[in-house]
Amino acid sequence: MRHSPPRHPRPQEASPSERLLFGGPLRHDQGWNKHENAHLELSLWSMALRLPRLVGATIRLAARADRGALRTVAAAELGQGVSQAVGLIAINHVLAAVLAAGPTGQRLTAALPALLVVAVTGVVGALATSASTSGTGRLEPKVERVATEMYLERVIHVELAAIEDEEFHRLLDSAQYGASSARRMIKYCSGVVGALVAFVAAAGVLTVLHPVLLPLLALTTVPRAWASLRIARARYSSFHHWVQHARAGRLLSGLLIQTEPAPEVRVHGVGPFLLRHFRSMSESSEAEQTRLSREAARVRLIASALTGTAVLATYAALGGLLLTGVMRLSVAGTAVLATRSGSASLASLILQINSLYEEACYVQDLERLCQEAAERAIPEGGEPVPDNPKEIRFEDVSFGYPGTAARRPALDGVSLTIPQGKIVALVGENGSGKSTLVKLLAGLYRPDSGRILWDGQDMAGLDRAGVFARFAMVSQDFHRWPFTCRMNVAIGRTDHAVSQERLETAARYAGADEVVEQLPRGWDTLLARGYEGGHQLSGGQWQRLGIARARYREGRILIVDEPTSALDARAELQVFDQIRRLADGGQTVLLITHRLASVRHADVIHVLEHGRLRESGTFEELMGPSSAGVFRDLYELQRGQFAEDGPAVPGSRDPDGVPRRAPR
Numbered sequence: 275m276r277h278s279p280p281r282h283p284r285p286q287e288a289s290p291s292e293r294l295l296f297g298g299p300l301r302h303d304q305g306w307n308k309h310e311n312a313h314l315e316l317s318l319w320s321m322a323l324r325l326p327r328l329v330g331a332t333i334r335l336a337a338r339a340d341r342g343a344l345r346t347v348a349a350a351e352l353g354q355g356v357s358q359a360v361g362l363i364a365i366n367h368v369l370a371a372v373l374a375a376g377p378t379g380q381r382l383t384a385a386l387p388a389l390l391v392v393a394v395t396g397v398v399g400a401l402a403t404s405a406s407t408s409g410t411g412r413l414e415p416k417v418e419r420v421a422t423e424m425y426l427e428r429v430i431h432v433e434l435a436a437i438e439d440e441e442f443h444r445l446l447d448s449a450q451y452g453a454s455s456a457r458r459m460i461k462y463c464s465g466v467v468g469a470l471v472a473f474v475a476a477a478g479v480l481t482v483l484h485p486v487l488l489p490l491l492a493l494t495t496v497p498r499a500w501a502s503l504r505i506a507r508a509r510y511s512s513f514h515h516w517v518q519h520a521r522a523g524r525l526l527s528g529l530l531i532q533t534e535p536a537p538e539v540r541v542h543g544v545g546p547f548l549l550r551h552f553r554s555m556s557e558s559s560e561a562e563q564t565r566l567s568r569e570a571a572r573v574r575l576i577a578s579a580l581t582g583t584a585v586l587a588t589y590a591a592l593g594g595l596l597l598t599g600v601m602r603l604s605v606a607g608t609a610v611l612a613t614r615s616g617s618a619s620l621a622s623l624i625l626q627i628n629s630l631y632e633e634a635c636y637v638q639d640l641e642r643l644c645q646e647a648a649e650r651a652i653p654e655g656g657e658p659v660p661d662n663p664k665e666i667r668f669e670d671v672s673f674g675y676p677g678t679a680a681r682r683p684a685l686d687g688v689s690l691t692i693p694q695g696k697i698v699a700l701v702g703e704n705g706s707g708k709s710t711l712v713k714l715l716a717g718l719y720r721p722d723s724g725r726i727l728w729d730g731q732d733m734a735g736l737d738r739a740g741v742f743a744r745f746a747m748v749s750q751d752f753h754r755w756p757f758t759c760r761m762n763v764a765i766g767r768t769d770h771a772v773s774q775e776r777l778e779t780a781a782r783y784a785g786a787d788e789v790v791e792q793l794p795r796g797w798d799t800l801l802a803r804g805y806e807g808g809h810q811l812s813g814g815q816w817q818r819l820g821i822a823r824a825r826y827r828e829g830r831i832l833i834v835d836e837p838t839s840a841l842d843a844r845a846e847l848q849v850f851d852q853i854r855r856l857a858d859g860g861q862t863v864l865l866i867t868h869r870l871a872s873v874r875h876a877d878v879i880h881v882l883e884h885g886r887l888r889e890s891g892t893f894e895e896l897m898g899p900s901s902a903g904v905f906r907d908l909y910e911l912q913r914g915q916f917a918e919d920g921p922a923v924p925g926s927r928d929p930d931g932v933p934r935r936a937p938r
């Protein structure tokens with residue numbers, strides 16, 4: 275594969291890397307714009323309206339995280355601002371005393387008390403600064419943790435369909451950023467308090483000196499405020515536009531260092547290829563960064579020119595007041611000081627508010643995510659779930675995955691029964707809808723139409739947590755947790771303390787006891803490569819642990835999706851034997867497998883094709899001449915792979931109904 279990416283793709287187009295690896299541009303803003311016209315929310319007015327609420331939310335978050343630290347920070351910031359204000363007023367007195375008429379010694383003596391106040395406010399200010407630094411340091415990480423927990427708590431309860439939804443993921447991306455923004459908001463909030471008090475003090479002094487000075491001071495900061503806001507809005511907008519692209523870039527760099535793709539990265543030479551595309555994707559982001567910083571530089575230059583003009587106007591006004599004798603020289607000195615101090619604190623205030631505003635945009639995303647997660651949460655409560663239902667019935671159930679339903683539903687008008695304490699096999703070709711059916715059965719998705727009835731009760735009204743509790747599941751893609759061997763099995767039931775006895779039983783059941791024996795630290799072996807003492811298992815060994823996990827859970831209904839695909843022949847026999855015994859013990863087993871010989875002992879076999887139920891019956895019934903022949907054809911095809919006379923030709927039979935075989 276030699277697709278060398280261009281060096282400087284235009285930022286608004288899909289780069290060749292995006293097109294080749296991801297099928298199109300990863301930079302859409304329609305998604306998040308759909309959420310309440312997010313661009314409009316960026317207007318100064320709407321943000322000004324929202325800012326107090328978001329600041330309030332952050333302060334509540336901080337109070338939840340550490341009330342004591344919050345009090346310390348608030349008191350320290352207030353102390354710092356007040357000491358600055360008092361200091362400024364004291365300096366005014368010092369200047370007035372020093373510039374007054376009379377002998378120098380007398381003037382200095384008169385200035386002494388005010389000088390003392392300046393010194394004391396300096397010390398108080400320094401102490402308050404250090405208290406604020408230590409309090410903020412204590413508070414910030416806690417706020418981030420509480421904010422992170424807040425969204426994680428909600429996300430773990432959303433429907434599976436939400437987790438698979440691309441829009442929800444995009445929101446999740448920016449909301450994750452929101453947790454660290456909440457942390458930074460604490461710093462900016464405390465900065466705003468300090469700067470605000472200092473500004474009020476300077477403004478008060480200026481107003482007393484001459485009323486025209488305050489509007490002039492405000493004029494000097496308007497261009498800076500405009501520039502900061504404009505830059506922040508551009509940055510936030512760009513962040514959303516590029517958020518998926520950034521995730522994809524991280525994905526590429528992650529693939530180069532993870533253990534799973536490592537063999538292919540080397541043998542297939544994927545490494546240099548991915549690295550090239552990583553570079554190309556990064557260059558696209560860098561181009562966007564360059565564009566943003568150029569725009570920021572331009573806006574700042576305009577702002578500086580306007581500020582300079584406003585400062586000139588202020589000093590010209592001061593000069594005018596002096597020349598016309600409206601203001602005395604000593605007062606003009608204080609005015610210069612107060613203007614400088616006021617303009618500095620106003621600049622700092624604007625900077626802090628601007629940073630607050632920028633971070634608040636992400637905290638707002640965090641709030642939006644929490645709201646969306648609450649709307650898409652698995653409903654709580656409902657009718658109690660039958661403990662051991664006599665039968666579960668699918669009644670004309672159809673379901674299509676979001677975004678694909680228009681093309682063809684994954685399940686189309688399926689009606690079938692799962693009787694209690696029986697082995698029910700689901701068979702059919704790849705993509706026929708078997709896994710989808712069990713996910714609907716377990717309550718992971720909800721039917722688009724039709725009903726799933728538990729002893730006649732519609733599952734839609736049942737308590738979903740109760741439904742989940744009835745199932746144990748070992749799916750095709752069961753998760754390989756990067757924890758110890760013990761936890762990989764015991765994670766099947768986390769609401770109880772780990773029981774060693776139950777672990778041993780589950781391991782024996784799945785043939786995982788042999789796996790555990792061979793591990794260097796037995797049950798305590800860490801099953802994660804790349805960590806100290808980490809160990810890797812073979813596919814079949816993992817599968818045994820997966821089956822042991824489902825057994826450890828002891829759900830009333832066991833779903834096993836391709837349980838033996840990675841097992842050797844002996845282990846496969848053992849697992850099917852155990853599954854049979856489970857059903858003898860009253861547990862309902864739902865078995866999905868492509869090994870058709872192993873469904874011989876199932877009580878009922880349902881055959882799916884393109885999302886539709888084609889036939890149902892026992893093995894003998896489905897193999898008999900009166901069946902539709904879908905299962906029989908599949909079975910003969912598979913058996914023929916081992917037979918001497920070659921595989922059966924699907925759909926082709928001789929006049930006696932015996933499948934014809936392809937010549938070897």
Ligand SMILES: Nc1ncnc2c1ncn2[C@@H]1O[C@H](COP(=O)(O)OP(=O)(O)OP(=O)(O)O)[C@@H](O)[C@H]1O
Nearest residue numbers: 438675678684702703704705706707708709710711
């Ligand atoms: N999460 C998903 N999002 C969108 N489409 C999906 C999703 N999972 C499955 N599908 C689609 O639904 C259809 C049925 O898939 P399903 O996994 O149920 O088939 P299956 O019979 O279990 O296949 P296999 O034997 O290969 O495991 C397929 O066309 C598949 O592409």
